[in-house]
Structure formats: C-alpha cells, structure tokens
C-alpha cells in the first residue's frame with residue numbers, strides 16, 4: 114500500500130537517483146522501468162537525453178492506475194566526448210576502451226530530468242564538464258574488477274572509486290551522479306511539490 118504522504122513516483126531502477134532524491138527530502142515511491150535507450154540518427158546528445166527522460170516519465174505514468182494523479186519523475190544521463198555518446202559499457206573491453214578515451218581529457222555529462230504531472234510535462238537539462246587525469250591500462254583493469262563501472266554511463270562513478278580520476282568538475286556533482294538536485298528541486302517547486310520533508 115502506498116504511504117499517504119507520498120509526493121511523487123520516481124520512475125527509475127537507479128539506486129543513485131533514489132539516494133539523491135532522498136537527500137532533498139522528497140517522499141517518493143519507485144516504479145521500475147525497461148526503456149529502449151537507442152539514440153536516433155542525427156540526434157544531438159541534448160535532444161537524446163531529453164527524449165529518453167521524457168519516454169521514461171511517460172512509461173512510468175502509463176503504469177499508474179486510473180485516478181492516480183501523483184507526478185512521475187524520471188531522468189537520463191549520458192557521457193559525451195566530442196560527437197560520441199558513451200552509455201553503459203557492454204563488457205570489460207568496452208569499459209576499458211571508454212576509460213582510455215576519457216583519460217587525460219575533458220568530457221561533458223548531460224542529465225535530463227522529466228517531471229510528468231497530469232496536465233504538464235516539464236523538463237530540465239544539466240550539463241557538467243569533467244576533466245580526468247591520465248589513467249593507464251592496468252588501473253582501468255583494476256577499476257573494472259571492482260564492479261563499479263558496469264552499470265554507469267561512461268563506465269565510471271564519480272561517487273565511488275571513479276572520484277580518483279576526476280581532476281576537475283565544473284557543473285553539478287549530483288547531475289553527474291544521475292539526478293541534478295538544483296534543477297530537480299526547481300521542477301518540483303514549479304509543480305507545487307515541496308522538498309525538505311521531515
């Protein structure tokens with residue numbers, strides 16, 4: 114049974130998104146999702162993450178029973194290097210190739226947030242720039258063995274061992290981790306949902 118104090122649904126399987134939403138004191142229930150995350154030909158990285166976040170939000174809303182009017186929040190994160198968008202690594206070789214590409218360079222992390230209310234779809238986009246120090250093959254191998262890269266866009270987690278690679282971050286730490294809290298709090302407020310619940 115749904116706790117009557119629940120404010121929104123979080124349409125996400127990501128434990129990080131749940132952790133971040135808890136951080137700002139929003140009372141939520143989770144909806145799990147299966148989403149096709151393929152990028153369309155000629156789709157910009159910005160359009161791509163926004164489209165996927167909206168699709169996740171709509172899929173979540175479609176799962177609600179009739180008459181359930183609680184808003185649905187969803188997000189999508191991509192690591193962008195030049196023209197390429199790095200998703201989650203397929204395997205060890207893919208993950209090590211991603212780290213080799215990111216090594217010693219600056220990449221962007223885009224996270225789109227979508228908030229679906231019965232009468233409106235609101236979106237926000239967070240962009241961060243992350244500079245990695247150089248990472249050698251041996252370290253990339255050890256990093257894969259920790260299990261951390263497997264389920265993360267770009268094959269790293271800034272909130273974990275991945276912090277060791279981040280020489281500089283310009284933007285939103287929570288956005289890189291998967292849910293930009295400033296933008297999320299603003300969207301929630303626009304929809305009349307208060308954070309900082311105790």
Ligand SMILES: Cc1cn([C@H]2C[C@H](O)[C@@H](COP(=O)(O)OP(=O)(O)OP(=O)(O)O)O2)c(=O)[nH]c1=O
Pocket residue numbers: 124125126127128129130146148150169188189190191192201222264265266267269270271272275289290291
């Ligand atoms: C870059 C980076 C990504 N990530 C994670 C956040 C997201 O969970 C994941 C990006 O994949 P997403 O497809 O955005 O999300 P997801 O499939 O994990 O979850 P959902 O059910 O909401 O679709 O990478 C980190 O945890 N730390 C990081 O530093």
